Amino acid sequence: MITQEKKSVPSTTSLAPGKLLLFAAWFALATGLGEISIRAIQKFFLHQRIYVSPQVVWMAPLADLVLFLLSGFILLLVARFWPRATSPKMVVFTFALLGFSGPLLWFPKLHILAALLLTIGLSVQTARLIEKHISTFYIFSRYTLGGMLAIVMALAVGINEWQVLIERNALAKLPPAPPGTPNVLLIVLDTVRASSLSLYGYNRPTTPYLEKLAKTGVVFEKAFATSSWTLPSHASLFTARYPHEVSADWLKPLDATYPVLAEVFQTYGYVTAGFVANLLYGTYETGLARGFIHYEDYPISPEMIIKSSWLARIFVDKLKSIKGDTDKLLYKRAEEINEDFLSWLSRHNSRPFFVFLNYIDAHAPYLPPKPFDTLFGPKRPRPDKSMRRTWSPQEIQVERDAYEGCIAYLDHQLGLFFDELQKRGVLENTLIVITSDHGEQFGEHGLFDHGNSLYRSLLQVPLFISFPGRIPAGKRIHEAVTLRDIPATILDLVKPEAGSRFPGYSLARYWKGADNPHSSSSALLSEISKCINMPAWLPVCKGDMKSLVADGMHYIKNGDGREELYDLENDPTEEQDLANSEEGRQRLEEFRRALERELRE
DSSP states (O other): OHHHHHHHSOTTSOOOHHHHHHHHHHHHHHHHHHHHHHHHIIIIISOOOOOSOTTHHHHHHHHHHHHHHHHHHHHHHHTTTOGGGGSHHHHHHHHHHHHHHHHHHHOTTSOHHHHHHHHHHHHHHHHHHHHHTHHHHHHHHHHHHHHHHHHHHHHHHHHHHHHHHHHHHHHHTOOOOOTTOOEEEEEEETTOOGGGOGGGTOSSOSOHHHHHHHTTSEEEEEEEOSSSSHHHHHHHHHHOOOGGGSOOSSSOOOOSSSOOHHHHHHHTTOEEEEEEOBTTTSSGGGTTTTTOSEEEOSOOSHHHHHHHOHHHHHHHHHHHHHHOSOOOSSBOOHHHHHHHHHHHHHHOOSSOEEEEEEEOTTSTTOOOOTTGGGTTSOOOOOOOGGGGGGOOHHHHHHHHHHHHHHHHHHHHHHHHHHHHHHHTTOGGGEEEEEEOSOOOEESGGGOEESSSOOOHHHHEEOEEEEOTTTSOSSEEEEEEEEGGGHHHHHHHHHOGGGOOOSSSOOTTHHHHTOOOTTSTTSOEEEEEOOOSSSOTTSGGGGSOEEEEEETTEEEEEOTTSOEEEEETTTOTTOOSOOTTSHHHHHHHHHHHHHHHHHHHO
């Protein structure tokens, strides 16, 4: 039998289609399992983020299988015109090239030319080695292919069963919740700044639904985030700790040093769940999933299957660079978040819930769907992002039109979402908190995006709280407040008898009229640590930054020691720096002492 097999695959002839596709499948599964092994080493031994779902254990091999089989069919077509395309040496070289290129081209510290040369060299040597033993390799691949496929299937079943088991056990351990215990819905509109919302007087109708919803609760006119980018800001929302107190940073996840809201609500008998659209800094790897019994970040979709494979992602990124920045692999639309939560809610309606929803539709690259893509202006070519520092006001306006179209789409989806919750009778006993983690810049101070400074356009965000029958309706609070107080506020409204388990002070003091020394006189701290992988001219690249808002003024301490001071009441866009004025110099000393006090406390 073995002798016959050896004669059936002579190395000097073309491979039969069946044998060629067998090789394609074998190399694909070997590549996929190799990728899984590398990612396991990165995650569990090197403690690095891998930016993919645990479902990568089957997604990567599946993506590779499709890609390698497609390459096999292409070789068969080419062989009609060039027979040597299906020779054993060429076939093995092609599949080895595909297999090595994925991890080597993604290796961050390897120059692209070095990676290409190494990939080609390894592929040539692999082809030479296997060509000499092609019959033996054919027998080996035929008998091991099924085993590799079984391993992938076992991993797929295992990871899903493990997740189901973990969730089931967590639900079984929950203590009973008293009848009538209210639900809590914490909604974060990622990258939404207050100044672009008609809810706050903006002249474009970006948020008609939120304006309607505002009549049912309390709107805070001047709410400030604790940081200007996603992870540290979310960490503050969950822990009531300032960014300098927690581990969450550019390369570090939120650790378990401090309790989070979801953990506390589990002790009260709540089922906890998170539904996240930000697939860069909102996933399970960031530490934000802690305390949530159910957490949905990476979807199971064709796009995620592509992203799971290094090799497939290389092709997608190349296509993206040709067509423009239209990557849909890093976020989910608002309608997807709504559908996922409502589907989950239908299966978990026997207990009160604490649910966190993260929407990222307003984040760059600002891609509002129809008809919102032309809501604030005709669809025009997007300006070249590499030239942003020289954009004209007209080019900046194109970006703002798209951004505000995204906000309008998100507002529309929120309207549909709350209408459905109203139909289900959920809102009657639900505390709703709607806010944002940070804002966005459109040329203010020569800056764009976020996470690169601490100016007002990045820190002032929407904040709305509704709780039927428990808090006043249609009220607006004009004092400046910090999002750091949200955990204490939520627990005060839901479990006032339990006392605060978080730092900070309940925002309920503003409508209860309580005499609290930490109301409007308190300085509001915001922070961001020194950047990584950003242009050196950005403010955040000069060192850690801190800012304080107090008494209508905004103080910024830059990493290089430079100080800025702005009058928020009379200069809302922060165009006039008062740090060098006579009045400003007097106030600077007050803010220095206040900053020392805030950091010390």
